[in-house]
Every structure is written in C-alpha cells, then in structure tokens.
Amino acid sequence: MPQVSLRTxxxxxxxxxxxxxxxxxxxxxxxxxxxxxxxxxxxxxRGSPVAALSCYxxxxxxxxxRLNQSARLEERFYWEFQDALLQAADADPTNRSRYLERAxxxxxxxxxxxxxxxxxxxxxxxKRGQNRISNVLFAxxxxxxxxxxxxxxxxxxxxxxxxxxxxxxxxxVIWERTLRSFPNLDRERPDTEVREEIGSDFRIAExxxxxxxxxxxxxxxxxxxxxxxxxxxxxxxxxxxxx
Numbered sequence: 001m002p003q004v005s006l007r008t009x010x011x012x013x014x015x016x017x018x019x020x021x022x023x024x025x026x027x028x029x030x031x032x033x034x035x036x037x038x039x040x041x042x043x044x045x046r047g048s049p050v051a052a053l054s055c056y057x058x059x060x061x062x063x064x065x066r067l068n069q070s071a072r073l074e075e076r077f078y079w080e081f082q083d084a085l086l087q088a089a090d091a092d093p094t095n096r097s098r099y100l101e102r103a104x105x106x107x108x109x110x111x112x113x114x115x116x117x118x119x120x121x122x123x124x125x126x127k128r129g130q131n132r133i134s135n136v137l138f139a140x141x142x143x144x145x146x147x148x149x150x151x152x153x154x155x156x157x158x159x160x161x162x163x164x165x166x167x168x169x170x171x172x173v174i175w176e177r178t179l180r181s182f183p184n185l186d187r188e189r190p191d192t193e194v195r196e197e198i199g200s201d202f203r204i205a206e207x208x209x210x211x212x213x214x215x216x217x218x219x220x221x222x223x224x225x226x227x228x229x230x231x232x233x234x235x236x237x238x239x240x241x242x243x
C-alpha cells in the first residue's frame with residue numbers, strides 16, 4: 001500500500017529532539033546561524049532532506065548559535081527543520097516510522113516554544129505564518145494517526161486543548177475520527193455504538209468528556225465558534241450519554 005504524505009500546502013514546523021544519528025554536517029553548515037539555515041534549506045530544495053537534517057541537527061545541538069536570535073529567525077529554523085523531517089519521512093519508507101516518532105516527540109517542544117513567546121511575537125508570527133501552530137497540531141495528529149497510536153494522540157490533544165486557539169477544523173476531524181475508532185478499531189463507530197461503549201468503558205467515556213469540554217472552550221475563539229457549535233450539535237446524542 002502506498003504511503004500517504006503528511007506534508008500539507010502550508011509547511012509544518014516542529015522542534016526536533018535528537019533520536020536518530022546523522023553524518024557530521026559539511027563545513028558550509030557551520031557558519032553563522034542564518035547562513036547555516038540557508039545551507040540546510042538549499043539541501044532540501046535540491047532533494048536531499050536527510051542530508052539537511054544533519055545540518056539542522058548540528059544547529060539544534062549548538063545553543064550558542066541560537067542564542068539571542070530573533071523570534072523570526074528561530075521560527076524559520078524550526079519551521080524548515082520540520083519540513084525537512086517530513087520530506088525525509090516520505091522519501092525514506094524504511095525509516096518512516098522513526099521519523100514520525102521523532103515528530104511526535106518534538107511537537108510538545110515547539111508548542112512550548114510558541115506558548116512562551118510574548119503576545120506581540122505571537123501576533124507577528126501568526127500573521128506572517130498564517131497561524132502555523134495549528135499546522136503543528138495537525139501534523140502531530142497525522143503522525144500519531146499514521147502510527148495508529150490513538151491513546152497518545154488523544155492524550156496529547158487533550159493536554160494542548162487548554163489552548164483552543166491553537167486548533168483548526170482539520171485537527172478536530174482527526175480528533176473525532178480517533179475517538180470513534182479508539183482504542184483499536186480499524187473503522188469509526190456510529191453514534192449508537194459509541195453510546196454503548198461509553199456506558200461500559202471508563203476510558204472511552206473520559207476521552208469523549210474531554211472532547212466535549214474542549215468544544216465548549218473552543219466557542220470562546222471567535223473564528224472557531226461556528227465550528228464548535230456545529231460539532232456540539234452533531235454530537236449531542238453522544239454527549240447526553242455522558243451525563
């Protein structure tokens with residue numbers, strides 16, 4: 001079966017935690033922080049994402065190079081690093097699962113980085129990147145889904161769900177799809193089956209309760225209120241079962 005690409009038209013960003021070993025980067029990747037990013041980006045554009053990862057890895061493991069960099073440049077680094085990682089996952093089926101696992105591990109680091117920016121930085125980053133944080137969540141959800149790791153996907157979304165403004169409609173699609181197949185089905189349960197499972201499985205009930213509470217918080221995000229209201233209305237028969 002052919003692999004499905006996790007890349008999206010809007011490139012996705014995550015900070016990468018070292019889990020795989022890469023060759024020592026070329027000397028050209030050891031200049032200034034911005035020049036090194038340019039070199040890595042050039043490798044990606046020439047069809048060598050795995051080689052680019054070694055350069056990004058070098059930068060990630062050189063905190064002195066990242067010290068006092070602008071938020072714009074830091075974000076460019078993390079953004080392009082994630083794009084190279086996703087391209088490598090698509091280009092190297094043998095190590096695809098390992099690249100996906102790396103992506104899930106580093107997602108929380110990027111979310112933390114973004115969360116810690118001051119309000120002005122966040123506003124400027126979102127204007128320039130068209131709300132990249134939502135792309136991060138979609139990417140991590142897609143990676144968990146590809147690995148059929150439903151428990152971790154739900155736990156992660158529930159934790160990040162304290163920031164409903166980070167979510168987009170397509171991440172909600174993954175979240176609900178995962179709830180309907182949790183814990184190990186290869187299909188989505190209809191409402192009638194979900195209601196039965198809620199009554200007999202505490203874990204399933206708690207995950208659905210967390211999603212209901214998240215949708216209620218999502219109503220406070222102006223651009224997502226209609227999406228939240230639509231989902232709450234559609235899932236009302238299930239949520240009633242929760243009491």
